[in-house]
Amino acid sequence: xxxVEQSLFLSVREGDSSVINCTYTDSSSTYLYWYKQxxxxxxxxxxxxxxxxxxxxxxxxxxxLNKKDKHLSLRIADTQTGDSAIYFCAESRGTNAGKSTFGDxxxxxxxx
Amino acid sequence: DAGVIQxxxxxxxxxxxxxxxxxxxxxxxxxxxxxxxxxxxxxELLIYFNNNVPIDDSGMPEDRFSAKMPNASFSTLxxxxxxxxxxxxxxxxxxxxGGATDTQYFGPGxxxxxx
Numbered sequence: 001x002x003x004v005e006q007s008l009f010l011s012v013r014e015g016d017s018s019v020i021n022c023t024y025t026d027s028s029s030t031y032l033y034w035y036k037q038x039x040x041x042x043x044x045x046x047x048x049x050x051x052x053x054x055x056x057x058x059x060x061x062x063x064x065l066n067k068k069d070k071h072l073s074l075r076i077a078d079t080q081t082g083d084s085a086i087y088f089c090a091e092s093r094g095t096n097a098g099k100s101t102f103g104d105x106x107x108x109x110x111x112x
Numbered sequence: 113d114a115g116v117i118q119x120x121x122x123x124x125x126x127x128x129x130x131x132x133x134x135x136x137x138x139x140x141x142x143x144x145x146x147x148x149x150x151x152x153x154x155x156e157l158l159i160y161f162n163n164n165v166p167i168d169d170s171g172m173p174e175d176r177f178s179a180k181m182p183n184a185s186f187s188t189l190x191x192x193x194x195x196x197x198x199x200x201x202x203x204x205x206x207x208x209x210g211g212a213t214d215t216q217y218f219g220p221g222x223x224x225x226x227x
Contacts, residue, residue: 042221045217092213099157
C-alpha cells in the first residue's frame, strides 16, 4: 500500500534555512502536500505541488519534487520562531478517491 | 465558513464509560475523515465517509469504536467501553471532491483522556 516517510525531528537556528524531507512509495501520486500543525491545533495546508511539476515557490517556501526518486522536500527560508511546528508530508491520487496518505510528521524546532 | 467544528474540545472520562465525539464538516464537502493522533503512533486514519457512506473503516482499532454520519453536516465517533489506551487527540477533517486537489480541512481536535 501507500507509504510516506519523513524524519521525525529537525532543529535549526532562527534566520537559517530549514529543509524537511519526505519519501513516498505510490507511483500514482498526483498531488503532494505539506501540512503544518501548530501546538493545540489541527493540520492546515501549507502548500502543495502537482506531480508533473519539479518545483514550486511561495514566498519563503520552496517545494522540490524528484518524481523519479519519489522524494519531496520543503525548504523554509529565513526560518522564524513562529515556524516551530510539526510538518506533515502527504500524497493523494486525485482520482476522486478522496483519501490522502500522511507521513508521521517532522517536528521543527527553531532556536533563537 | 466556520471551518470544521468538533466537540467537545476536551473530554476526560473513566475507563469503561462511553465517549461520543462530534464533528460538523465544512458545508458542501462530501468527504469526512476521522483521525487519531498519539505520540507513539502518529496520525492514524480511522475511517472515512463519502456522501455519508463509510468507504473504509480498516483503521478502526476494534469493535469498541464505531462511527456514523446520519447526514451531510454531522458525524459521530463513539467509543464504548473506553480504555486508557484510547487517550489521544481525535481529529475530524473534510474535503470536497470537486476541488482542484484532495486538500483536507482539519478541525481543532478533541483531546480525550481516559483514566
